[in-house]
Amino acid sequence: MNNKMTIKFDSVSQNEALARNVIASFILPLNPSLSELSDVKTAVSEAVTNAIVHGYPDTVGEVTMVAEIIDSDVHISISDSGVGIDDLNKALEPFFTTKPDDERSGMGFTIIKTFMDDVTVSSRLNFGTTVNMVKSISKVAV
Amino acid sequence: MEIKSKLDKSRIYVYFSGEIDEHSANKARATIDNVLENNNFKVVIFDFSNTSFMDSTGIGMLLGRYKKLKKRGVSSYISNPSFSVNKVFQISGIYDVMPKI
Numbered sequence: 500m501n502n503k504m505t506i507k508f509d510s511v512s513q514n515e516a517l518a519r520n521v522i523a524s525f526i527l528p529l530n531p532s533l534s535e536l537s538d539v540k541t542a543v544s545e546a547v548t549n550a551i552v553h554g555y556p557d558t559v560g561e562v563t564m565v566a567e568i569i570d571s572d573v574h575i576s577i578s579d580s581g582v583g584i585d586d587l588n589k590a591l592e593p594f595f596t597t598k599p600d601d602e603r604s605g606m607g608f609t610i611i612k613t614f615m616d617d618v619t620v621s622s623r624l625n626f627g628t629t630v631n632m633v634k635s636i637s638k639v640a641v
Numbered sequence: 642m643e644i645k646s647k648l649d650k651s652r653i654y655v656y657f658s659g660e661i662d663e664h665s666a667n668k669a670r671a672t673i674d675n676v677l678e679n680n681n682f683k684v685v686i687f688d689f690s691n692t693s694f695m696d697s698t699g700i701g702m703l704l705g706r707y708k709k710l711k712k713r714g715v716s717s718y719i720s721n722p723s724f725s726v727n728k729v730f731q732i733s734g735i736y737d738v739m740p741k742i
Contacts, residue, residue: 515663544696552663603701604697604698604700604704614728
């Protein structure tokens with residue numbers, strides 16, 4: 500059954516766990532494998548952490564997560580209205596980070612792209628960033 | 642996330658339990674560094690058998706410890722990651738510098 504949800508939350512780090520637990524509950528009716536479930540949770544955690552740490556570096560803003568189940572695909576959009584990304588191509592490169600002194604690995608987008616089936620990132624300086632991602636959940640015969 | 646450690650002669654084991662994300666890692670760094678700076682050892686084994694979730698924040702946190710430990714001539718290893726934690730480690734290439742044992 501198709502389904503859709505939206506949550507909005509403050510860009511504070513304890514909401515990283517909130518976002519991944521909400522998405523896990525939302526996709527549970529699709530009977531994802533443990534591997535699929537952890538892929539989606541990890542990708543959401545990465546995108547939400549990016550919004551909190553990089554989107555709103557000095558302020559608390561609003562992060563929105565929209566998720567939609569269409570047949571056996573889950574579409575997830577995580578967006579902020581923060582500072583935006585100056586050079587998107589650079590940001591998507593493995594190991595690239597604007598905060599090396601904070602011990603950031605620069606692997607966030609690489610993990611999102613590896614764990615999800617389709618990923619697009621759009622960003623506008625001073626307007627914010629949106630990460631759209633899709634994961635197809637395998638149908639297991641019951 | 643909870644951190645425990647056990648010193649066994651020249652080895653120290655650091656156990657991570659719970660979830661490692663940006664929120665929990667920020668609090669854990671000081672605890673880990675306190676353990677690592679106040680003990681003498683040649684080898685560190687970071688144990689993930691009770692880690693239920695980890696994102697790339699865990700990679701940054703471990704590489705930060707690795708750099709400090711390397712300067713002291715200490716070797717670092719990773720042990721017992723779950724299937725999903727192992728997947729994040731593999732993608733990051735961290736096993737090149739901190740092998741899995």
